[in-house]
Amino acid sequence: MIGMSNKPAYYGGEPVRESVLGYGSQSITEHEKEAVLEALEGDYITRGPTVDEFEERVAEMVGVEHAVATTSGTTALHLAGDAAGFGSGDEVITTPLTFTSTAHVATYNDATPVFADIDPHRRALDPDAVREQVSEDTVGLVPMHYAGHPADIEGLLDVADDHDLTVIWDACHAFGGTWRDEAIGAQRDMAMFSFHPVKNITTGEGGMVVTDDNELAERLRRLRSFDMEYDPAGHENEPWYQVTEGVGYNYNVTDIQAALGLAQLDRLEEFKRCRDEIIDRYDEAFATIDGIRTPPDPVESDPMYHLYAAEISEAFGCGREEFVNAMHAENIGVQVHYVPLHYHPFFQEEYGYEQGIFPETERVYERLVSLPLHPEMSPSDIGDVIDAVCRLYDFHAE
Ligand SMILES: Cc1ncc(COP(=O)(O)O)c(C=O)c1O
Helix, strand or coil, rough: CHHHCCCHHHHHHCCCCCCCCCCCCCCCHHHHHHHHHHHHHHCCCCHHHHHHHHHHHHHHHHCCCCCEEEEEEEHHHHHHHHHCCCCCCCEEEEEECCCCHHHHHHHHHCEEEEECCCEEECCEEEEEHHHHCCCCCEEEEEEECHCCCCCHHHHHHHHHHHCCCEEEEEECCCCCCCCCCCCCCCCCCEEEEEECCCCCCCCCCCCCEEECCCHHHHHHHHHHHHHHCCCCCCCCCCCCCCCCCCCCEEECCCHHHHHHHHHHHHHHHHHHHHHHHHHHHHHHHHCCCCECCCCCCCCCCCCCCCEEEEEHHHHCCHHHHHHHHHHHHHEHHHHHHHHHHHHHHHHHHHHHHCCCCCHHHHHHHHHEEEECCCCCCCHHHHHHHHHHHHHHHHHHHH
């Protein structure tokens, strides 16, 4: 601690650290740099054999037949919704406690996102709340594994079976985790990941859709690359002849990104170990602090947590707003995941949502705060976070 007194910086003391510690960060070593340089010297710098290799490694790791790399988690969601056939007049049920892109699995495809309340333990879609939202127009279900903790996979698949819904798991937070001894992402019909720098591995920007379904995989690949047929029937002697069969996109990733992704995969176990160690230190330090609910125990799973999302209640001595501002004053970059989607002007104006309609989501949101969690954190960084939280708690306890 750099200050003489233990007064929180928010109340005039010295911050626990001089530089800002972000809540998430990539970890790049010589291993990644060498892999990227090698890719730059290859024949392809757009989508080439290294992308194929990256897809094969992820498919093997997740235990599915197909992995289709895209330019981001957001475009992965767009493609997955399109491949599923979501369209005008269709309703797709998802969680309000997520990043905006999860709902764009519907909006980008002209379907309507329908929110259902969460189970406050997992902080992911509650199957009973989903059942209440199913209508004759419902075609899809898009649960999100909040912070990396798996949603109620079995309960949600039951709802999907009862109503013949296509399920797309937003597993952006959960890459590298397991549920009942299978990888998160292996569950039907499709799952998708993000490789944004704060996520469990990164390719700069990037995403991936995984599936066991051959037809969906074929459709995903076509949509990713202009929806073109490169060997159309009847044109066997015209090797140049390519035909556009629908509205596709250019969501191709580069061999440069794939090389980075492969090098990051080599370090996946190391990343998980780092994240688990930080979580253990936080859990231990906060066990005796009233008013901090540490992240819930995993249910039948070994998650690779993307976030350490705690909940701050009255017993802590101050509310979440003061907690966040006090941590920022200490140069601890906490964040809140997420302002619920039904609070946002777009979803209110377009679909008539309003605050007050999802009590569990709103109660959890009022208390949520994500503390820094990433493999670049040193033991002293972890100590700074703990000191900052403890000094604020002690200040209010006096
Ligand atoms: C739950 C969730 N879904 C989707 C996305 C979108 O991923 P990307 O940033 O790679 O487009 C994110 C990224 O923040 C996310 O956290």
